[in-house]
Amino acid sequence: MKLGIVHRTTYAYADAVSTSHHEGRLAPRDSDQQRTHSHEIVIGPIPTARRERFDFFGNRTLHFSIREPHRILEVVATSIVEINRGRAPDLAASPAWNEVRDRLRQDRRRDVLDAYAFTFEPPLAKPTAALVDWAARSFAPGRPLLEATRELTHRIHSEFTYDPESTDVTTPVAEVFRRRRGVCQDFAHLQIAAMHAMGLPARYVSGYLLTRPPPGRVKLIGADASHARVGTFVPDFGWVDFDPTNDILPSDEHVTIAHGRAFSDVTPLNGVILGGGKHEVRVAVDVDPLP
């Protein structure tokens, strides 16, 4: 499937900002399953310096700074990607989760070692005893890793309520777990913490999801959003993603932007400013199928 994405971020400042530095992760990642046809980022005002590089996790990262006094910053990322995930992996055929756990602790081959680095707590996600118990229910000894993870994904979907009012980006996982509410970002952090509690690798995957309007309605401009999901690692196979918010495995309608340990590694746009006073930020995302 071919998708067109427009991700527009607008900062409005009460006072002029004299200098600002920003870091953005807005470019799609290329992989076997996703190919970028085109990608560009337009910034206003025009930055005095901009440079792109790959970060530690292999995400395309844009650095830019603006030295012209400004009250509005607009960053528009426009991309066209083609996604072809092929056949979904056979979940039941994956190795037992406890074997995977033990192998990661022993195996020092590069890809396994890199995956092992994803078994440690990110800053927001220290598991509580209650969370550990809760996670363990899906992981009976000997159960295939992907099957167990699929069930965990399903349990998050069925036991938690999607509620944008209940949390913000700083809400700790323990709090999300206690309230049983949150948004995709919280569910991703929660699942990562649960997998870590089992000694398993898990990573945060940011991107987008194609949404369709209710039957008979027109899709609203800017109504889409960034979307978060989770990946885990199967030795000799690779990373497999799960979407706990929608209780599915990613389809050709899931766009991948960045990988990291947690949201803080893949923030779409952040910055440090001089001046500015109070500010407001608006984000609008459109994902549309292309012929």
Added chain:
Amino acid sequence: MRASPSAVAEAGGAVPAYHPPQGVHDEMVAPDGTIRAHWAPFFGKLGALGAPEVVRRWEKARHLLHENGVSYNVYGDPRGMERPWNLSPVPVLVDPEEWRSLALGIEQRARLLDRLLGDLYGPQRSLTEEWLPPELVFAHPGFLRAAHGIRVPCGRWLPLYGVDLVRDPTGQWRALADRTQAPSGAGYALENRIVVARALPDLFRTCNVQRLSHFFRSLQESLAGLAPFNRDQPRVVLLTAGPYNATYFEQAYLAQYLGYTLTSGGDLTVRDDRVLLKTLSGLKPVDVILRRVNDDYCDPLALRPDSVLGVPGLVEAVRQGNVALANPLGSGLLQTAAILPYLPRIARHLLGEDLRLPSAETYWCGDAAALSTVLARFDRLVFKPTFAGGFTHPIFASNLSSEERANLRAQILAEPQAWVAQEHIPASTTPLLDGDRLVPRALVLRSYAVSAGEGYAVMPGGLSRVARSADNPEVSMQVGSGSKDTWVLSSAPVGSFSLLPPPSHPVELSRGGGDLPSRTADNLYWLGRYAERAEGIARLARVLTTRLQDAPMDPGTTGDSELEPLFRALAAQTETDVRESAAVEVGRTRLLAEERLLSALFDTEHAGSLVGVGRHVLRVARMVRDRISSDTWRVLTTFDDELRANAPQATWSETQGPNLGETGALLDRTVQALAAFSGLAMESMTRGHAWRFLDIGRRLERATTLVLLLRNAVVERVESEAPLLEAMLDIADSGMTYRRRYLANLHAAPVVDLLLCDESNPRSAIFQLAAMVSHIEALPNPAGPGLRSPQMRIALSILAELQLVEVESLVEADAAGTRTLLRDLLDRLALQVPALSESLSSGYLSHAIVSRHLGAAFDRRAVLGDRSERSEPGDSRSQGERNEA
């Protein structure tokens, strides 16, 4: 040569027996009770000097330490800010042969950790080849993903290295902990050396002590060698975590000694991936940063978003190779004792050498075999968290109750990777002078190495720290341990050496004073203002004190009319409530007047009181510690001590009520100290921007004070003006001039002329303005050459107004007794002088603004995906404290 303690006691007659505990190594006394050979010359000389003499000299040395403001901040202690540095006179002596082999071990260890950092931030062979458990890297909060793959200048990951050493009972030195991020203490070691060598000069000479200056020279060379540009004369700055950091004194001291600009994050900015220092004369490129800010605080953009200590964009500048950071970002990774057990193996692989300097026997509980050993030997071990976020006290299992022990055991079993255990090493003891006795105390030595060519230069000596008491095994400045100088002896006489380059080295003549960061200029400006404010208050209060003492005991009689306007002026200067001071004129009781006076001076709750302003003087001075000569600093500490120590007596005496006699004497001393401060600034600071801003602050404040005084005292004409006018002259220190010119005839016009318009009187308002005009002329002109800056325009307009004043008509009063022209002039000045201050701040000092993190833009449908409300600028105090000690 060997001498028994008793022989020494005979020689000196005053050093009583010294009994080191059984089962540990003693630095001075061998197991057979004889003095070790390398201590003998020292001890002989010490004995000859005699304990009373040593104690007497040491009192002087302590005084010197205090006056130099050597201090250490202890966290979580209400008295923590600026705790006096604890140094004791008897140094630790190290035998030259023994040091040679220890130094080789330190040098090798530095090379090893340097290579290891390079490997972990690069190919990670140590992990793939199983030399080091990957958990110790991946789970380490100090493993900076942003630093992975960065190319460091000269391939050096560890330009500066520190190591804590203890000597075990067999006499073997062992490394207890490695400091790889921003090793602190080298500056204290230097200060200790200077103080001890000054207190015991004859001993220092006799003992052939190796000098420390070579080490600091190597440090300068090594840092200069890292510069990507301007290799000949690189600009090196010391990035401090600020005055709340434990070792701020040392940071300022080192900056001064090494000739680096002391900067905080706000003094630096990044443009086009270059780090620039914001100075009064514009932005200056920085080539090397010696940092005392922790890894994750260095850049709020790429690292910790809440950091207020860092420089946004620094990581990118480093990545582009445009600035060198010492130590490089991410070097905190090796600051965990958990790696110690693996170092011998890593040394064989990375260096092809056997590890010379063994570590304390250490177990990382994440290793199953190590854990079972730990559980078996539990009670004899010392426990530390694997990844300590800041200062933590080691836990001595032997000190725990059985319940606490069980708890710790359970914690470790629940999360073994999070714990490290070490065998408790009964540290060697060294003599500490306690009263006039020598007592043995446990010793931890921190020494340093700096990269030099292919290898490292090791500081011959270091910072010795000794336990506070015989039964407390923990040694750390944070728990009140004492420090000592460390004398590494030489078998041959030692020549003297200075940090200044040798004469053969051609030196370009320079008249500049180095860079002046805008923030520093701001602080100097405020230092000038506060010092002058304090002086103004003290002068006014002194006159009030004398007048009150002379006034008749009978309340409500004459004499009060003269005091009332002065009380109003005092209220204005100290920003105390005017209504409160009005009570003086209503109540008119002498006691009340005295109480008002004393509270304006000594109310510690009120920021505007003399004591409050004095505190500001010290606070601001501390922030520009590196710009203040030690003489000047001594004057300021004396001023502060006087005020603090004597304020209570001056305030109240049990029997007599308010104690004006004491108060007057204290005010005299205060005025003298502040005069000494201005005199030193006048005579010892070069006429650079730093001096100008200090002086601008002083002039501006003096003009403000004069306007306040005249406005309150002279505008409303009173019945018999002479006593008031005389008081005015006394306050403005212009009485002598007046009497010489006009003899004893006191009239308003000549007094106003002298205080307002006489350009030859250094206390007049016009003199202050003229001085400011010449300062502003010398500052960089933001308006461009040939144009008048806004600051200049304001200053000139005030000056012109004062020059054109016609004094006779100014003092004419209307029917109600009001001098309206004078009032209007003073009211205009009361607006224009602050406007000048504003304009100077916005024109020159505005760089002091702090940048903010925007927070992440993350859309959450209806919710504003923004955390602006939570991203308040962090607290520089707590962040300063959380940085490495």
